[in-house]
Amino acid sequence: QVQLVESGGGLVQPGGSLRLSCAASGSIFSINAMNWYRQAPGKQRELVALMPNDGGTHYEDSVKGRFTISRDNAKNTVYLQMNDLKPEDTAVYYCHATVVLTTLYENDFWGPGTQVTVSS
Numbered sequence: 390q391v392q393l394v395e396s397g398g399g400l401v402q403p404g405g406s407l408r409l410s411c412a413a414s415g416s417i418f419s420i421n422a423m424n425w426y427r428q429a430p431g432k433q434r435e436l437v438a439l440m441p442n443d444g445g446t447h448y449e450d451s452v453k454g455r456f457t458i459s460r461d462n463a464k465n466t467v468y469l470q471m472n473d474l475k476p477e478d479t480a481v482y483y484c485h486a487t488v489v490l491t492t493l494y495e496n497d498f499w500g501p502g503t504q505v506t507v508s509s
Contacts, residue, residue: 391415391498393484398503405507406472411484411500413465421487421495423460423467427480427505434483438469451477474507481505 397409413420422441428434438458439447446458452471460467467484484500 393500
């Protein structure tokens with residue numbers, strides 16, 4: 390029905406930057422919130438950044454001021470610009486979206502994740 394595909398992950402040195410993208414496709418009527426989560430080995434998945442369709446944003450404290458979430462509604466795509474990356478940012482990053490389907494049924498969807506590794 391709905392697929393979310395992340396891209397842009399990879400290996401970057403501390404202090405570097407990376408831009409993640411997530412494109413949604415399928416039987417989409419509209420998309421409400423689009424969010425980014427991450428999960429490091431042995432840790433719980435945590436919310437990194439949230440963006441409802443009204444344009445408001447929320448960031449996890451440790452990334453505030455370094456990460457920026459944005460979206461292009463025409464492309465059903467959400468981005469996460471990550472600057473001044475630190476080793477503790479290393480994790481699998483997941484795209485998450487609350488989607489109203491063409492049936493007008495609302496549900497949440499997850500992407501498969503993209504690996505971000507911050508290391509020298």
